[in-house]
Amino acid sequence: MTRFRGLAMAVLTFAMFMDLMDVTIVNVALPAIREDLGSTPSQLEWIVSGYVLAFAGVLITSGRLGDRYGRQRVFIAGIAGFTLASLTASLAQNGETLVASRVAQGLFAGLMVPQVLASVQALYKPRERAAIFAVIGVITAMAAVIGPVLGGWLVTNNPIGGGWRSIFFINIPIGIVIVIAALVLVPNSKADRPSPLDPLGVLLAVGGILLIVYPLVEGRQLGWPIWSYLLMALSPVVLALFVLNERRHGADSAMMPLRLFTNRGFTGGLTIQFLFQGSINSFFLILALYVQTGLGFTAIVSGALTLPFSIGATLAAGVAAALVARLGRILPAIGGTLMAVGTAWTIYVFNSTGADYSAWDTVIPMAIAGIGLTVMVVPLLDIALATVHAADSGAASGVLGTFQQVGGALGIAVTGVLFFGGAGRYTQSELLHALTIAAWVPIIGYALAALCSALLPGISEVKAHLETVVDEEEEPVTA
Numbered sequence: 001m002t003r004f005r006g007l008a009m010a011v012l013t014f015a016m017f018m019d020l021m022d023v024t025i026v027n028v029a030l031p032a033i034r035e036d037l038g039s040t041p042s043q044l045e046w047i048v049s050g051y052v053l054a055f056a057g058v059l060i061t062s063g064r065l066g067d068r069y070g071r072q073r074v075f076i077a078g079i080a081g082f083t084l085a086s087l088t089a090s091l092a093q094n095g096e097t098l099v100a101s102r103v104a105q106g107l108f109a110g111l112m113v114p115q116v117l118a119s120v121q122a123l124y125k126p127r128e129r130a131a132i133f134a135v136i137g138v139i140t141a142m143a144a145v146i147g148p149v150l151g152g153w154l155v156t157n158n159p160i161g162g163g164w165r166s167i168f169f170i171n172i173p174i175g176i177v178i179v180i181a182a183l184v185l186v187p188n189s190k191a192d193r194p195s196p197l198d199p200l201g202v203l204l205a206v207g208g209i210l211l212i213v214y215p216l217v218e219g220r221q222l223g224w225p226i227w228s229y230l231l232m233a234l235s236p237v238v239l240a241l242f243v244l245n246e247r248r249h250g251a252d253s254a255m256m257p258l259r260l261f262t263n264r265g266f267t268g269g270l271t272i273q274f275l276f277q278g279s280i281n282s283f284f285l286i287l288a289l290y291v292q293t294g295l296g297f298t299a300i301v302s303g304a305l306t307l308p309f310s311i312g313a314t315l316a317a318g319v320a321a322a323l324v325a326r327l328g329r330i331l332p333a334i335g336g337t338l339m340a341v342g343t344a345w346t347i348y349v350f351n352s353t354g355a356d357y358s359a360w361d362t363v364i365p366m367a368i369a370g371i372g373l374t375v376m377v378v379p380l381l382d383i384a385l386a387t388v389h390a391a392d393s394g395a396a397s398g399v400l401g402t403f404q405q406v407g408g409a410l411g412i413a414v415t416g417v418l419f420f421g422g423a424g425r426y427t428q429s430e431l432l433h434a435l436t437i438a439a440w441v442p443i444i445g446y447a448l449a450a451l452c453s454a455l456l457p458g459i460s461e462v463k464a465h466l467e468t469v470v471d472e473e474e475e476p477v478t479a
Contacts, residue, residue: 004185005123009132011181012116015079017139018174019109022086022167023051024147026102027284028303029155029164031292033098036164041420043095045217047102048285049412052277053213054106055113056405057206060255060398061198063114067191071115071122076182078112083175090168101168114398122189142314148284152303201245201255208239209406216413220421256399260388266396268455269384272332273404275452276339276376278411279445283343285412286419286438290350294431295357308363312370320378329383329456335376336450340443342369347439355428376449386457415441 030044039047066074082105089101120132153159154166162169212235219228246258260266284306291297291305323331345365353361381400388396415438422434 005187008119008123008186009135011178011185012075012119013136013139015075015178015182016113016116016136017143018171018178019082019113020139020143021147021150022105022109022171024143024284025151025167026051027288028148028151028292028299029167030285030288032155032164032299033095034293037092037095037098039095039098040221041416041423042217042221043099044289045285045412045416045420046099047095048281049213049217049409050099050103051106051109052281052405052412053206053209053409054103055110056209056402056409057202058107058110059114059402059405060395061202062111063118063398064195064197065111066115066118067194068197070188070190071119072182072186072188075112075115075119075186076179078108078110078115079175079178079182081108082112083172083179086168086171086175090162090165090172092165114401117397119186119189123187148288148303148306148310149300150303152298152300155299157300196249198245198249198255201242201249204238204242204245205255208235208242209409211235211238213409213413216410216417220417256402257395260396260399263387264455265387265457266384268452269380270400270403271452271455272336272376272380272384272449273400274407275445275449276336276407277404278407278414279339279343279442279449280373281408282411282415283439283442286415286435289419290431290435291357293426294428294435295355297359301359305359305362306366308366309370309373312367313374314370316371316374317378320375324379324382326459328379328459329453331379332376332383332456333450333453335372335374336446336448336453338372338375339369340372340446340450342366342372343439343446344443347436347443350432351436354432372446383456411441411445 026047030047033039033047034044062074062078085101085104085108089098089105092098092101116136120136124132151167154170155164158166160166160169211231215228215231219225222228243258246256249255261270287305288302291302292299297305320331320335327334342365346362346369349361349365350357381397384400385396418441419434419438422430422437424430424434
């Protein structure tokens, strides 16, 4: 099973790279999509938030499917479905079809990605996993760098035809190659005692989130009808039913073990993940819309605008990892502060320069925000899990990932209400005003994330956790 594990992980991580790139690549194409398909503001929001919400909805369940039926099988189903959904997205003739394709992409990506992390656990001993997770971290950073630039180049230069459609079309040949490689190289590992599936729990959790996200996205455009308020009022009721369902299942079979939420350190990490993802997703959405629609930038220039952010994040990765054992929860506090400062500085520059803005004007504040991203996110998982029992670490990681994606969808919904509500006739001055108002959501989100770092475990607990991981010896799981 472990003979070709290096090649197997290469296939798995490349698929994760494609998924992560698809999250960032679409932002720079939104103005072109709006112009070509006549998409409404709510459809533009769903193109982004529909993906991450669908991804979040199946994340934990797909991990259990892999444990039960084999990670290779579920991974191949995910990548094949993702490829097919990319095809339908590239052929979409209206906003509704594109939104549906993006939701399908998110669902199948949610099947695929958990199998990558689970396969690391199956193929490598604990002391070997740090290097693999470091590689995955680098790939994540690369996707953040390459996605906007590649998307901008494809939309602006149109090398393969189709304009914005090419950002989805390129997934098709890549997806076919990954499916073939996975059939040959990726082992179909399973868990000895897989956790039971919980379809009702998934339905209640996704339904509760949709009941607040849907009216936020659609309500403003429709003049806030009474049903939008009723749906939002129903959301906490459905989420309460989800909690009752989890209690009924018991601690060991629940989709989200409720005992995790009694751990202050884990809850702090969960809140930071939620706030961070909601902030970063929403900011880059409104940034791309402003610089292309308001300032007339091409898609490739819009993508290049984010390069200082991505480069700053990449350069800080090694430093952040090395400081975890020394600074502990101080790192996320510094990271959140840097992101809040960098974002606020960027908005200040936009207001100071107005229509004369150049991408060079925000190199420094964007780089500062990028450094803050890595300083916050790289150590967060180790710190948040420092006081979580080893038996719950897998479930805890899944819950963190789910809350991260839900935060992204909710952040886009709230920011979209403010941005499109102030966009008016889409003139440069009106869009700048809308950007300035909406940017307070990510700025406040980052600041709150920094404050929540006080809830994380202390430095002694973090050190003990890291030493346990290093010292632990465990044979890889057999197929």
